[in-house]
Amino acid sequence: MSDLLQLSAVEARAALASKKCTATELTQSYLDAAVQTEALNNYVQLTHDKALEMAAASDVRLQAGTAGPLEGIPLGVKDLFCTEGVETTACSAILKGFVPPYESTVTSKLWADGAVMLGKLNCDEFAMGSANETSVFGPAVNPWSDSNGPNLAAGGSSGGSASAIAAQSALLATGTDTGGSIRQPAAFCGVVGMKPTYGRCSRWGIVAFASSLDQAGPFARTVADSALMFSSMAGFDAKDSTSANSPLPDLASAMAAGVKGMKIGIPVEYQRDGMDAAITTLWEQGQEWLKDAGAEIVPISLPHTAYALPCYYIIAPAEASSNLARYDGVRYGQRVEEGGSLDDMYEASRAAGFGEEVQRRILIGTYALSAGYYDAYYLKAQKVRRLIRNDFDAAFADVDAILTPTTPSVAFPLGVKQDDPITMYLNDVFTVPANLAGIPGISVPAGLSSDGLPLGLQVLSGAFCEEKMYQVAQVIETQSGFSGAPQRAAGRANS
Amino acid sequence: MSNLVQGQTGEWEVVIGMEVHAQVTSDSKLFSGSSTAFGAGPNQNVSLVDAAMPGMLPVINGTCVRQAIKTGLGLKADINLTSVFDRKNYFYADLPQGYQISQFKHPIVGEGVLTIELSDGSSHVIGIERLHLEQDAGKSLHDQHPSKSYIDLNRSGVALMEIVSKPDLRSAEQAGAYIKKLRSILRYLGTCDGNMEEGSLRADVNVSVRKPGAPLGTRTETKNLNSVRFIMQSIDAEVERQIEVIEGGGEIFQETRLFDTSTGMTRAMRSKEDAHDYRYFPDPDLLPLTFTQNYVDQIAAELPELPDDLRVRMVNDYGLSSYDAAVLTEERETALFYEKASIGRDRKIVANWMSVELFGALNKAGKTLAESPITPVALGELVDLITDGTISGRIAKDVFADMFETGKAAANIIESKGLKQVSDTGAIEAMIDKVIAENQDKVDEYRNGKDKLFGFFVGQTMKLSGGQANPGMVNQLLKNKLK
Structure with missing residues (x-):
């Protein structure tokens, strides 16, 4: 039944509605695909029984005519989302064995709309990383990797989500994006990844990395699937004080409308030296597609772009250093008892429980918030953040959306950037500004590099204007005719 | 009256500032829906938020905000329409989040004043520096196991108001009057029950000494004092210690001290060098706290009459002595009792009967006013029987004693015992x-x-x-x- 894996979510919904297949069949196909592509290490836990139970319940509802918008759609969950009764570790040793007695708001909403949980997906430890290499379970592998060559990074932090969507072992997947953790792996794996406006999706029940930047979003194979899933995830939640009570725009009509008459901004600051030529070419190509579809291309300036990355690497670690203080081995997760005192236990538990990158960021963040350094680092970074947001506000006063590359490079082999955190951080150079500004961004696969690796274009729009972003993304998807078929997807011989 | 303290080298001036932690009267905690009821079993009032489970988020409790505004108004303080919650980061077993949510740079309430009256009849205006909202921590129990400490998170996340005075207090007596007056205002407002035994009201006391006219000396902070008596004792002890140290050629170090109730002395807990770097920063889980002036005005309009105003009214309109008025207004319950007992009668006679006979009897019986066998109405009736000549003042004392004993009405006692005054x-x-x-x-x-x-x-x-x-x-x- 591997042909079931070829259906998009929108198509699968139609197939389920017209009884061409059952949710159980569809789910079983995905569970099989996940087992078949196990080597990609994108699942950290397959919830086989739960998936089939949920699929059976979906079949009952499909039969009864009470199907939800995502009824019977098999969906993977980044291991950062707390899932009731299912171990949730944030891919960190310190949370090993933690089984939440509660379900995150976002996943609750997805289940309420009928989605079927396949399992928990790999990610960087506490979502800190750009290659999924900091996971305690080891890296997720990019299914575009040549089986004869080195394994390529799926990207991060939501590497497992992107890898599973591309490998066709999940039809939809959740991700979180703090500095590009949805969009960058989506670009690397040739799938659609979207970070909503900050406040659109509740953060309740998601293991926090950097609270003012974290935002959950959908992974999908098509722009329409992405919009479908986003509509289920989003919504005001009184349990999250930063949740926005703003009605969701009509995405379907926006996507059907095309881009005729829209103004698309091209930020001059995103043209970087040393960027892959293929990426520059694709970016120009994207502008042509939009022009052909009737949009007006306008050069714009986002003058503070260069400061986004350093600013991010102050704010995110600062918040993380505080958010991760609760992992002390006392109430949940892994405890290491060494020495006699409480402080000894804290130190031993945290030293053993946190990986190198997480420790690095806790230290950076602790330093940035320290007395005497706060003004120079954290406060200054917050001021820069405001300037970056002002840049976007000014831009969106003039243009409807902004088009940029998603990443400055294609997927790189695993291991090569591990020793150099700064080079690794540069992966996020085009994605971080949207997090700092709180605006939505989507990465759409739009072409291949000369090595046959996928490349993504990023569309940004103003806060709470996701419809404009989807409007442009839909045109790029259509015009590019990208049909991602990675070598190691399920059903392929050499996967 | 001079507040100066005599030392070997002359007179010393004492400078005191207080930080009072008052538990906000509210059914649920500052950022979670857990109950705040006192006396629940260990860890019974603990939500996922209070236990800092992964992914849990704080949501501000509007009642606590309202209570803080009300308190600010009661202290005639500036109310800040925008304030910010910060994280105060430190590791401790009874602090599950690893940080306390507090207000550091932008508190909800700014400068205000509080007036104290002393036994010599003088009154002093004490400046209030600020009031902010913050979470309480849990409780460590060290006596449950030979080598382990137990943690009770019932208090974790309970809303506190930290009320910080300016260094305007000059003696233990003033400090005692300050905490009593503050407690009284909080109780009038209904924003804190003021119950010091249950920990609803605790004070940290900053003390320094200097030669009159000299710049401020180095201060020490004595933490967590939970009775008026301890506050006053600790100040006297600390003042004596500081003067002795300085006069002996030593130096006072800025440090945190504890008051040992068994010895009546303070001892060092941690020095400034060991002080935490709390790494305050705005809590990214919470938006700045904002409300309108209109909202503040609504609360102001519903404010009850406060002890100072009531006291002035009792002196001016009822003709009471300043002392009687102060006694009768210290507790809201007392003032309400008095109002009920004295309305439509000779206010002074009722005041006298309350402050002398009733309080005397209650004291002797170890009862509170709420437990009084004599109701306000019954006391009023007794006074009526005196003023209309039915009984003499002397007989009234016997009748009162009988009333206190039996709870019977004065008229019944007079009737049954034939105590009616002979005026024939x-x-x-x-x-x-x-x-x-x-x-x-x-x-x-x-x-x-x-x-x-x-x-x-x-x-x-x-x-x-x-x-x-x-x-x-x-x-x-x-x-x-x-x-």
Whole structure:
């Protein structure tokens, strides 16, 4: 039944509605695909029984005519989302064995709309990383990797989500994006990844990395699937004080409308030296597609772009250093008892429980918030953040959306950037500004590099204007005719 | 009255500032829906948020915000329409989040004032620096296991108001008056129950000494004092220690100290060098706290009359002494009792009966006003029976004692015991005649100029009447008869 894996979510919904297949069949196909592509290490836990139970319940509802918008759609969950009764570790040793007695708001909403949980997906430890290499379970592998060559990074932090969507072992997947953790792996794996406006999706029940930047979003194979899933995830939640009570725009009509008459901004600051030529070419190509579809291309300036990355690497670690203080081995997760005192236990538990990158960021963040350094680092970074947001506000006063590359490079082999955190951080150079500004961004696969690796274009729009972003993304998807078929997807011989 | 303390090298001035932690009266915690009820079993009032489970988020409790605004208004303070919650980061077993959510740079309430009255009749205006909202931590129990500490998170996340005074206090007595007055205001407002035994009100006291006119000395902070007596004792002990150290050629270090209630001394807990770097920063889980002036005005309009205003009204309108007014307004319950008992009557007489007889009896019986066997109405009725001449003041004391004992109404007691005052001229004259007849020798002495004997005749007559004769009439009639 591997042909079931070829259906998009929108198509699968139609197939389920017209009884061409059952949710159980569809789910079983995905569970099989996940087992078949196990080597990609994108699942950290397959919830086989739960998936089939949920699929059976979906079949009952499909039969009864009470199907939800995502009824019977098999969906993977980044291991950062707390899932009731299912171990949730944030891919960190310190949370090993933690089984939440509660379900995150976002996943609750997805289940309420009928989605079927396949399992928990790999990610960087506490979502800190750009290659999924900091996971305690080891890296997720990019299914575009040549089986004869080195394994390529799926990207991060939501590497497992992107890898599973591309490998066709999940039809939809959740991700979180703090500095590009949805969009960058989506670009690397040739799938659609979207970070909503900050406040659109509740953060309740998601293991926090950097609270003012974290935002959950959908992974999908098509722009329409992405919009479908986003509509289920989003919504005001009184349990999250930063949740926005703003009605969701009509995405379907926006996507059907095309881009005729829209103004698309091209930020001059995103043209970087040393960027892959293929990426520059694709970016120009994207502008042509939009022009052909009737949009007006306008050069714009986002003058503070260069400061986004350093600013991010102050704010995110600062918040993380505080958010991760609760992992002390006392109430949940892994405890290491060494020495006699409480402080000894804290130190031993945290030293053993946190990986190198997480420790690095806790230290950076602790330093940035320290007395005497706060003004120079954290406060200054917050001021820069405001300037970056002002840049976007000014831009969106003039243009409807902004088009940029998603990443400055294609997927790189695993291991090569591990020793150099700064080079690794540069992966996020085009994605971080949207997090700092709180605006939505989507990465759409739009072409291949000369090595046959996928490349993504990023569309940004103003806060709470996701419809404009989807409007442009839909045109790029259509015009590019990208049909991602990675070598190691399920059903392929050499996967 | 001078507040200066005499040392070996001359006089010293004491400078005190207080940080009071007042638990906000609210059914649920500052950022979670957990109950705040006192006395629950360990870890019974703990939500996922209070236990800092992964992915949990704080949501501000509007009631606590309202209470803080109300308190700010009661302290005549500036109310900040925008304030910010910060994280105060430190590791401790009873702090599950690894940080306390507090307000650091932008508190909800700014500068205000509080007026204290001292026993010498002087009053002092003490500046309030700020009031902010913050979470309480849990409790570590060290006596449950030989080598382990147990943690009770019931208090974790409970809303506190930290009320910081300016360094305007100059003596232990002033500090005591300050905490009493603050407690009184909080209780009038209903924003904190003021129960110091249960930990609803705790104070950190900053103390320094200096030669009069000199710049401020180095201060120490004595933490977590939970009674007025301990606050005052700790200040006296700390002042004495500081003067001794300085006069002995030593130096005072900025440090945190603990008051040992068994020795009555303070001892060092941690020095400034060991002080935490709390790494304050705005809590990214919470938006700045904002509300409108209109909202503040609404709360202001519903504010109850506060002790200062009430006291002034009692002095000006009721004619009470400043002291009586202060006693009657210290507790809201007392003031309400008094209002009920005295309305439509001689306010001064009722005030007197309350502050002398009723408080005396309650004290002796170890009862609070709320447990008084005599209701405000019953006390008022007793006063009525005095003022209308039904009983004398002296008889009234017996009636009062009976009322206190049995809870019966004064009229019933007077009726059943036949204590009604004798105001019949004929009956009193008959008694006087009898006394004169039986004490003819004394009558002669009196008439020969020994005026002092008049009291003897009054006493004998009253005794003969069983205390029931109207004393005014006895006086008058005796004077006539003895002429």
